[in-house]
Amino acid sequence: MHLNMKSKVLTTLGICLLALPGFCRAANNCTWINEATVSGLLGGMAIVEVTEADTNGTTICEFTQQGDGFKRVFRLTVDVTSEAHARLESLVPSCKIDAFPLKAIGNEAQACTMNDLKSGQGERAIGRVRDQLFTILIYTSLKDDPILTRETLKIRINTAAELVAGNLF
Amino acid sequence: MKRFHIFLLFTACLLVAGWSPVPILGQQNAATDALPPAYTLSPNNATPVDDSPAEHEELANWKIKAEKMQKEDRGAHNASVTPSYNFHYGSNNPYTPGNLTVEGDGFLQPSAYPSAEYCGTCHHEAYSQWRQALHSNAFRTPFYRTSVNLLIRDKTRGIAFARHCDSCHNPIGVLSGALTEDSKIDRSEFDSDGLTCMTCHSVISLDSTNGNGSFKMGVPSVIVDEKGERIPGMVPFDMILKHPERHSKAVMHDFLHTPEFCASCHKANLPVTLNDYKFIRAFTDYDEWQQSKFSQRNPLTFYTADFTTCQNCHMKRNAIALPDYGAKNGTFASHRWLAGNTAVPFYYGFDEQLNKTIDFLREGNYLNVDIFALRKADGDAMIAPLGRVSFNLSPSENIEAYVVVQNKNIGHSLIPEVRDLYEAWLEFTVKDASGKEIYHSGFLNPDGFLDPRAHSFTNRPVTDQGEFVDNHKVWTIHSVAYDNTVQAGRSVLIRYKFRLPADVQNAYTVTAKVNYRHLRQSYINNVLGKDHPAYPVIEVASRTRILKIGENLPEAGNAADNPEWMRWNNLGIALFDQFQYQESIQAFAQVVKLRPSYADGYINVGLTDIVWEKFESARKAIHRALALDPKSARALYYDGLLERRAGNTDRELADFSTVVGMFPQSRDARRELGIFYYRQHDYDAALKQFEALQKIDPDDLAAHYNLAILYRRMGKPKEAAEQQAKFADKKVDPGAPTYSLDYLHAHPEITIESIPWHLHSDQ
Numbered sequence: 001m002h003l004n005m006k007s008k009v010l011t012t013l014g015i016c017l018l019a020l021p022g023f024c025r026a027a028n029n030c031t032w033i034n035e036a037t038v039s040g041l042l043g044g045m046a047i048v049e050v051t052e053a054d055t056n057g058t059t060i061c062e063f064t065q066q067g068d069g070f071k072r073v074f075r076l077t078v079d080v081t082s083e084a085h086a087r088l089e090s091l092v093p094s095c096k097i098d099a100f101p102l103k104a105i106g107n108e109a110q111a112c113t114m115n116d117l118k119s120g121q122g123e124r125a126i127g128r129v130r131d132q133l134f135t136i137l138i139y140t141s142l143k144d145d146p147i148l149t150r151e152t153l154k155i156r157i158n159t160a161a162e163l164v165a166g167n168l169f
Numbered sequence: 170m171k172r173f174h175i176f177l178l179f180t181a182c183l184l185v186a187g188w189s190p191v192p193i194l195g196q197q198n199a200a201t202d203a204l205p206p207a208y209t210l211s212p213n214n215a216t217p218v219d220d221s222p223a224e225h226e227e228l229a230n231w232k233i234k235a236e237k238m239q240k241e242d243r244g245a246h247n248a249s250v251t252p253s254y255n256f257h258y259g260s261n262n263p264y265t266p267g268n269l270t271v272e273g274d275g276f277l278q279p280s281a282y283p284s285a286e287y288c289g290t291c292h293h294e295a296y297s298q299w300r301q302a303l304h305s306n307a308f309r310t311p312f313y314r315t316s317v318n319l320l321i322r323d324k325t326r327g328i329a330f331a332r333h334c335d336s337c338h339n340p341i342g343v344l345s346g347a348l349t350e351d352s353k354i355d356r357s358e359f360d361s362d363g364l365t366c367m368t369c370h371s372v373i374s375l376d377s378t379n380g381n382g383s384f385k386m387g388v389p390s391v392i393v394d395e396k397g398e399r400i401p402g403m404v405p406f407d408m409i410l411k412h413p414e415r416h417s418k419a420v421m422h423d424f425l426h427t428p429e430f431c432a433s434c435h436k437a438n439l440p441v442t443l444n445d446y447k448f449i450r451a452f453t454d455y456d457e458w459q460q461s462k463f464s465q466r467n468p469l470t471f472y473t474a475d476f477t478t479c480q481n482c483h484m485k486r487n488a489i490a491l492p493d494y495g496a497k498n499g500t501f502a503s504h505r506w507l508a509g510n511t512a513v514p515f516y517y518g519f520d521e522q523l524n525k526t527i528d529f530l531r532e533g534n535y536l537n538v539d540i541f542a543l544r545k546a547d548g549d550a551m552i553a554p555l556g557r558v559s560f561n562l563s564p565s566e567n568i569e570a571y572v573v574v575q576n577k578n579i580g581h582s583l584i585p586e587v588r589d590l591y592e593a594w595l596e597f598t599v600k601d602a603s604g605k606e607i608y609h610s611g612f613l614n615p616d617g618f619l620d621p622r623a624h625s626f627t628n629r630p631v632t633d634q635g636e637f638v639d640n641h642k643v644w645t646i647h648s649v650a651y652d653n654t655v656q657a658g659r660s661v662l663i664r665y666k667f668r669l670p671a672d673v674q675n676a677y678t679v680t681a682k683v684n685y686r687h688l689r690q691s692y693i694n695n696v697l698g699k700d701h702p703a704y705p706v707i708e709v710a711s712r713t714r715i716l717k718i719g720e721n722l723p724e725a726g727n728a729a730d731n732p733e734w735m736r737w738n739n740l741g742i743a744l745f746d747q748f749q750y751q752e753s754i755q756a757f758a759q760v761v762k763l764r765p766s767y768a769d770g771y772i773n774v775g776l777t778d779i780v781w782e783k784f785e786s787a788r789k790a791i792h793r794a795l796a797l798d799p800k801s802a803r804a805l806y807y808d809g810l811l812e813r814r815a816g817n818t819d820r821e822l823a824d825f826s827t828v829v830g831m832f833p834q835s836r837d838a839r840r841e842l843g844i845f846y847y848r849q850h851d852y853d854a855a856l857k858q859f860e861a862l863q864k865i866d867p868d869d870l871a872a873h874y875n876l877a878i879l880y881r882r883m884g885k886p887k888e889a890a891e892q893q894a895k896f897a898d899k900k901v902d903p904g905a906p907t908y909s910l911d912y913l914h915a916h917p918e919i920t921i922e923s924i925p926w927h928l929h930s931d932q
Contacts, residue, residue, distance in 0.1 A: 034353075034356070037356045040357050104517040107700070130697065162309065162360075166311070169311045169314040169318055
């Protein structure tokens with residue numbers, strides 16, 4: 001009986017905990033990719049914070065999956081600019097390590113390994129859809145992340161870039 | 170106990186987040202570059218292997234677990250998705266404006282579908298073809314996304330309306346409940362695969378031939394048990410390899426081979442739930458096929474052919490290049506679905522798909538281009554058919570050239586489907602011996618735009634403001650300013666006028682070619698901006714003739730040329746469609762002269778006479794045809810019309826009844842027989858015909874109209890009201906032509922394209 005009671009309490013608590021994120025989280029308001037998708041890409045539940053377009057037309061969606069002693073981040077920046085191609089060209093030199101073209105994503109895009117992380121590992125994608133420049137960073141603070149391995153990161157940056165570009169069209 | 174709760178919590182958290190640690194039950198996705206699991210193909214008709222009692226039990230246990238997991242996953246998914254889902258059309262219509270439905274209750278989680286890679290483990294050939302084909306890219310292609318994103322971003326519409334388009338472009342997204350403002354679903358699982366293997370192979374029934382995704386999706390299953398009951402989800406490969414017949418039963422329904430299956434998506438309308446206006450036909454490959462010679466369901470086609478389905482052309486069996494356990498005798502039905510789309514493989518760099526598409530377009534003998542005749546100055550007799558007659562030409566002469574383009578072997582129109590986006594046109598050039606252009610119509614401008622005065626087999630949908638719907642904003646379409654498509658089996662006559670220069674000497678070359686570009690330049694610009702590479706222009710069919718200054722003698726034709734009688738026949742058909750009845754009859758008279766035993770030659774004369782209201786002459790021609798071929802359903806049909814006019818009801822009934830007996834799916838014969846019974850006050854018999862007609866074509870206006878009256882007379886007000894409402898919804902808005910006129914007034918450069926009988930000239 002006592003055990004049954006304990007079980008019921010635990011189950012109820014579990015259900016409440018499950019429901020909490022739904023109540024607590026802000027609306028899913030990143031225009032180009034949702035929390036569930038990024039959660040799938042990061043390998044765990046991510047929370048988004050959106051910085052709406054500033055005077056330069058830059059919008060940032062930052063998704064964070066906070067773990068126990070680590071975090072995984074998905075950062076999307078979208079700029080609307082009449083010189084999108086030229087600006088993309090200017091970003092190319094900073095995206096050189098293990099760079100590879102992202103074929104058939106937007107008008108043009110490429111990915112590379114992030115080299116400016118103090119710890120952990122990550123991938124960067126830069127690309128363009130018409131006059132919209134986008135940058136995606138996916139990184140983890142863990143050096144040997146069991147989910148976001150170097151190989152997985154390359155696959156997921158490609159998937160992320162395709163999904164974002166699709167919504168930018 | 171504690172561990173269980175932690176596991177429960179963790180799993181539930183993941184499910185709430187919209188993803189699951191798939192595959193829980195089955196294997197990890199296998200890479201298709203690895204060899205498929207070992208398997209020896211059983212000979213055809215081999216007796217299936219019997220399971221041992223232990224294997225029976227194992228399968229039964231697997232089924233119980235799989236069903237339990239499916240139920241739990243689906244329950245958790247719905248608990249996550251339903252509360253915030255936008256039920257724009259009420260909770261009973263979660264997928265409207267799409268027509269698709271799903272087995273069971275609530276949304277179906279994306280993880281229920283085995284991945285393409287899973288299927289590809291044993292079906293390398295199918296997987297590799299599918300990956301480059303339109304179906305796998307149906308959603309992600311920018312050419313689609315740009316359109317659907319406009320709908321999603323439109324202030325008067327939104328993502329709920331995109332269920333109309335995504336029902337066919339991304340059914341997993343629609344059925345999972347992903348198309349809502351605050352989606353809780355991980356799109357990375359399915360967006361890139363569009364129509365994955367287990368979308369088509371999970372369809373369990375076709376609900377109608379209404380299109381817009383008129384199918385019912387089953388819970389995906391790759392195997393049935395010994396009782397034929399479907400087991401959801403992925404299973405170990407050895408389970409399939411032991412019982413390929415059970416795998417086949419789960420994924421290969423007979424209807425997959427039928428045109429009706431294709432119709433569920435290759436037929437579309439714009440319903441009032443989308444456009445807040447009224448039903449507008451978008452496209453219908455299915456009906457076009459059904460009315461073509463290839464269906465053998467329509468007795469009124471100008472030509473006949475062997476029964477040919479969509480799959481016979483677009484899923485031809487080819488020798489396999491990669492291992493595939495679905496192959497039969499080393500061949501496999503193509504999962505490339507080759508057709509006309511060159512833009513998608515060009516964008517993705519799928520060179521093999523692109524090259525095969527180009528080959529498909531060029532090698533199918535789909536079109537015939539015939540530089541049929543010349544006419545010198547006004548009033549002179551037609552010099553025709555070219556190549557068969559002698560004539561003289563002189564410098565400075567004003568020449569008219571008649572080009573006949575026949576839609577010879579396409580089972581649908583040229584251009585099918587969204588012909589406001591695709592571009593096929595006739596390029597016509599006249600060059601002197603040095604290659605200098607004398608006349609050129611249908612050129613591409615340096616900016617990639619097509620010569621606006623070209624003859625294009627396109628249409629022009631317009632808004633209620635009389636503006637061209639350039640961006641495929643289909644929900645704004647209110648009218649069509651013109652539609653220059655060429656229906657299956659029909660021909661079109663395109664006329665050009667040019668002047669030979671005074672100094673032209675020797676010979677000059679006249680070339681007519683049908684070009685095809687996927688897509689229109691302005692649409693590609695809308696999608697990618699102006700700085701994109703030039704998209705492929707494919708020459709589908711062409712014909713060149715050398716014309717000499719001085720005397721031209723008859724010459725041998727090309728292998729691809731039609732026989733002379735058919736050339737005249739095609740001219741007659743084209744003139745008939747352009748309302749030039751007198752000239753049409755003259756052309757058909759040539760057919761009769763060349764092929765006096767060809768009953769259809771007389772029928773064509775009779776048909777034209779009927780439309781021209783020369784009934785006595787029509788009667789003679791039809792009777793002549795019936796004398797040659799008393800069982801000609803086509804002749805009997807037109808005879809029925811003539812007998813009706815003459816008041817010979819017995820003959821009328823006999824004619825239409827015979828045609829319906831021979832062609833039970835003939836819309837025209839069903840309609841006329843229904844009208845006959847209605848006029849005879851035999852309402853039960855009339856009802857039967859109109860109900861049959863509606864089954865063939867759910868949008869037939871005559872069926873809606875007459876059924877509304879008949880049901881009312883029979884005391885069925887509810888059914889009558891339903892038919893009446895459908896008639897009112899589907900009937901063309903009588904005010905709509907004014908939108909077209911507004912557009913045409915504003916665009917004089919293409920106004921002539923809206924007139925069937927027109928002349929292209931730079932003079």
